[in-house]
Amino acid sequence: MSPALRPHFSSAGLRHGARAALPAFPGFIMFAAAFGTAAAQKGLSLGETLGLSAFVYAGASQMVGLEIWQQAWTPSTILTIMTVTAVVNARMILLGATLQPWLKDEPLARTALNLFLITEAGWLVGTRYHGEGGRDVGVLLGCGIILWVVWFFATLSGFFAGALVPEPRRFGLDLVMPIFFGVMLVPLWKGAKPALPWLVAGAVSLVVHALVPGYAFIIVGALAGVAAGMLIE
Amino acid sequence: MNTAGTIIASPWGSVLVIAAMTLVTFLCRIAGVVVMSRVRLTPRIERGLRALPGSIILATILPVVIDNGLHAIIALAAAILAMAVTRVDIVGLLVGLGTLSVIRAFA
Numbered sequence: 080m081s082p083a084l085r086p087h088f089s090s091a092g093l094r095h096g097a098r099a100a101l102p103a104f105p106g107f108i109m110f111a112a113a114f115g116t117a118a119a120q121k122g123l124s125l126g127e128t129l130g131l132s133a134f135v136y137a138g139a140s141q142m143v144g145l146e147i148w149q150q151a152w153t154p155s156t157i158l159t160i161m162t163v164t165a166v167v168n169a170r171m172i173l174l175g176a177t178l179q180p181w182l183k184d185e186p187l188a189r190t191a192l193n194l195f196l197i198t199e200a201g202w203l204v205g206t207r208y209h210g211e212g213g214r215d216v217g218v219l220l221g222c223g224i225i226l227w228v229v230w231f232f233a234t235l236s237g238f239f240a241g242a243l244v245p246e247p248r249r250f251g252l253d254l255v256m257p258i259f260f261g262v263m264l265v266p267l268w269k270g271a272k273p274a275l276p277w278l279v280a281g282a283v284s285l286v287v288h289a290l291v292p293g294y295a296f297i298i299v300g301a302l303a304g305v306a307a308g309m310l311i312e
Numbered sequence: 313m314n315t316a317g318t319i320i321a322s323p324w325g326s327v328l329v330i331a332a333m334t335l336v337t338f339l340c341r342i343a344g345v346v347v348m349s350r351v352r353l354t355p356r357i358e359r360g361l362r363a364l365p366g367s368i369i370l371a372t373i374l375p376v377v378i379d380n381g382l383h384a385i386i387a388l389a390a391a392i393l394a395m396a397v398t399r400v401d402i403v404g405l406l407v408g409l410g411t412l413s414v415i416r417a418f419a
Contacts (some may be wrong), residue, residue, distance in 0.1 A: 102405050105405065124326075125323035128331045134334040135330065144333060150321070151319050151321045161332050161333070168340040175341060175344025176347065179349055196341050201391070203369070219342055232352045248416065250409060251414050254408075257373040258388060258391045258405060260372055261388045261391055262401050262405055262408065265404070276366070278370070280367035280371045281371060300367065300371025302371070304364065305363055307367075308360045309357070
């Protein structure tokens, strides 16, 4: 384990984070390109499409947002899209909660940037690094920046070129995100007992997924895992 | 007629909506840090947080993979096995995707 156990920040960390983000690229490119294509088909302008990817920067909520996109907005449709966005992205609250001990002594502006750039994939890369004893916040930020750039340009190419791969299913790319997430589970493994809450989380999410439409299964399952972790000594 | 702002047409409507979605999403992104900086980290809460990363992963992928059937389950197992053996994330990913495309090509 490295001697520097206190949280710190370095530009070497930025580069390390950018490199460590590489396995998340395929999923990001596929998803953002699909979003760009869907937005173009729906009739959104280039500015609207890139604006959503650059600022909202949260794939599932961008896709759901397209479903309820309007040509002319009323206060009530704006409120609807805000509510839907909040529901879909509420799971990000959990990501931030796990990062707090790592970020607590960071300057406020840098933490704000780091959190603006947080995605599940970037958080997983950062969590793996942190779990292996790393404390350089630059790694998290470097990973966040490079993934945002990838997301932005993949959206742009999807908007003009359509889906980047003609038959994503043929190459298994429709499941690239779940497979990447599964791979990132391995470095988190610390034996069977600490993994017991994961099992609870998985079981609860399956039940919720079967009963409730939408994305509720992620956050309910994850919270069930946290509750199980608190109860198991 | 729309003086009260009942109808907000493009492009300003879109700008407003993107800003609103951005704000809501950013609040979700910072809420966890804000809340946890005000909560005292008891051993119990720490145990809960330690369980969180794996819980999020399983809660996210399990329904998706099971919906996609046996092929997806085998591919995921192959990816995890390759990662466990090599510890190289990109190898695990490629083995998973490769397994899936091979199974689909012959199934």
